[in-house]
Amino acid sequence: MHEFWSTQPVPQGEKEAQEGPLEKKTVDDVPKSPYPIASVLEWWVPDVLESEDDLRQIYELLRDNYVEDDDSMFRFNYSHAFLKWALTPPGYVKEWHVAVRRKNDKSVVAFISGIPIDIAVKPSAGGDAEVRKMCEINFLCIHKRLREKKLAPILIKEVTRRVNVLDIWQAVYTAGIVLPTPFTSAQYFHRSLNPEKLVAIRFSRIPPQYEKFQNPMQMMKRNYAVPNAPAVRGFREMEAGDVPAVKSILNASLAKFSVAPTFTEEEVHHWLLPREGVVFSFVVADSNNVATDFVSFYSLPSTVIGNSKYNELNAAYTYYYSANTVPIKVLMGDVLSAAKAKGFDVVNTLDILDNKEFLQDLKFGPGDGNLHYYFYNWGYPIVQPKSVGLVML
Numbered sequence: 001m002h003e004f005w006s007t008q009p010v011p012q013g014e015k016e017a018q019e020g021p022l023e024k025k026t027v028d029d030v031p032k033s034p035y036p037i038a039s040v041l042e043w044w045v046p047d048v049l050e051s052e053d054d055l056r057q058i059y060e061l062l063r064d065n066y067v068e069d070d071d072s073m074f075r076f077n078y079s080h081a082f083l084k085w086a087l088t089p090p091g092y093v094k095e096w097h098v099a100v101r102r103k104n105d106k107s108v109v110a111f112i113s114g115i116p117i118d119i120a121v122k123p124s125a126g127g128d129a130e131v132r133k134m135c136e137i138n139f140l141c142i143h144k145r146l147r148e149k150k151l152a153p154i155l156i157k158e159v160t161r162r163v164n165v166l167d168i169w170q171a172v173y174t175a176g177i178v179l180p181t182p183f184t185s186a187q188y189f190h191r192s193l194n195p196e197k198l199v200a201i202r203f204s205r206i207p208p209q210y211e212k213f214q215n216p217m218q219m220m221k222r223n224y225a226v227p228n229a230p231a232v233r234g235f236r237e238m239e240a241g242d243v244p245a246v247k248s249i250l251n252a253s254l255a256k257f258s259v260a261p262t263f264t265e266e267e268v269h270h271w272l273l274p275r276e277g278v279v280f281s282f283v284v285a286d287s288n289n290v291a292t293d294f295v296s297f298y299s300l301p302s303t304v305i306g307n308s309k310y311n312e313l314n315a316a317y318t319y320y321y322s323a324n325t326v327p328i329k330v331l332m333g334d335v336l337s338a339a340k341a342k343g344f345d346v347v348n349t350l351d352i353l354d355n356k357e358f359l360q361d362l363k364f365g366p367g368d369g370n371l372h373y374y375f376y377n378w379g380y381p382i383v384q385p386k387s388v389g390l391v392m393l
């Protein structure tokens, strides 16, 4: 059971592991050369920032081979612009974008990415959080034709080596599957904006109690209708001038959670300023035009696999927020209006952060997907998802 993960510094499910590092090594212990790989394959570092063609190759691998739901009805379809954004935050390390190509035709067959992140972790016994520089791992993907050949452990060991050689010893990551050992498990929730399309692609179905109506779909549309203008006075798109205020209120909000990132001003600028078709952010400005509240969401479409009428689902995902002068359910209500106005079909979220405070009132329904959160080389007790303030793209 877990031939690879049983060899790794992750909690192995025995008694509560002690909190903190599970193994201690130094940079001198780290091999200086890349991990060995099959002779027909080669390691490759794409230049996602400067080479549109390198970015396109990573985009296409993920478009055709990345995460699907259990019934293979949908597959994430992260856009070019989204991947460039997700992979190149301030201080990113090019070599942590680890790809594998076939030597003969240079086709990309696998990928895994790491980016730097400062994570504040609170000791379970209480007390001040410890801020730790970690690596956030995402986009692990092996081409469908190369599955179940133990290539994933090789990718994981190589990215670990490239992170360790820079004296970073912890990572954080999420997965839809259960591995040794989650520190929390979150549940997906979905808020329909375009019920007709969601029923047509068989993501949603008309609830049986609607059959009594003369026009069930009309009633569903009415149930999920949202205002076409924001309710909150002073609600507007975030601008560069809001960065200092947003940094201040967001870091203060995230400090309440047991596990959450901290953001520098440059990171607020990168992660939270609006980017066309990628990330959408808004503030509530007071009479001096100073941001008192903040809310955001990102665009992550999914390919609809094998549907004649629609081939893409336009999904928005709630991102970071700081609700101070208005309740989060009022602020998130304006997010629903903005997402509907921009043509999104559904808003997805997890029961992390304070999200449970708006799920019911805003008519989010539970999905059948879970997202498990993990640390690498850091023992931590299992916490509830509402203690977690980290959003993974």
Ligand SMILES: CCCCCCCCCCCCCC(=O)SCCNC(=O)CCNC(=O)[C@H](O)C(C)(C)COP(=O)(O)OP(=O)(O)OC[C@H]1O[C@@H](n2cnc3c(N)ncnc32)[C@H](O)[C@@H]1OP(=O)(O)O
Pocket (backbone or CB within 6 Å): 001, 002, 003, 004, 005, 006, 065, 066, 067, 068, 135, 137, 138, 139, 140, 141, 142, 143, 146, 147, 148, 149, 150, 151, 152, 153, 156, 159, 160, 163, 164, 168, 169, 170, 171, 173, 174, 175, 176, 177, 179, 376, 377
């Ligand atoms: C300090 C720095 C540390 C940095 C590293 C921190 C750790 C980062 C860890 C990665 C975080 C990724 C975060 C995300 O991106 S989560 C998204 C993962 N990607 C997908 O689901 C896309 C579609 N699936 C695939 O591309 C492949 O099925 C993948 C690549 C997922 C596995 O390939 P394949 O199916 O061909 O299998 P194999 O024969 O090569 O390898 C089998 C071994 O791999 C273990 N496995 C399977 N799925 C995952 C998974 N999602 N995380 C970790 N381990 C996984 C599995 O338990 C088994 O080990 P063991 O059970 O026998 O022990």
Ligand SMILES: O=C1CS[C@H](c2ccc3[nH]ncc3c2)N1Cc1ccccc1
Pocket (backbone or CB within 6 Å): 067, 068, 069, 070, 074, 075, 076, 077, 188, 190, 203, 302, 303, 313, 315, 348, 367, 368, 369, 370
């Ligand atoms: O495209 C994919 C692949 S896996 C992920 C996902 C997550 C939770 C889900 N609950 N029901 C379907 C589903 C799919 N997902 C996004 C998604 C989310 C809701 C509806 C359709 C697709």
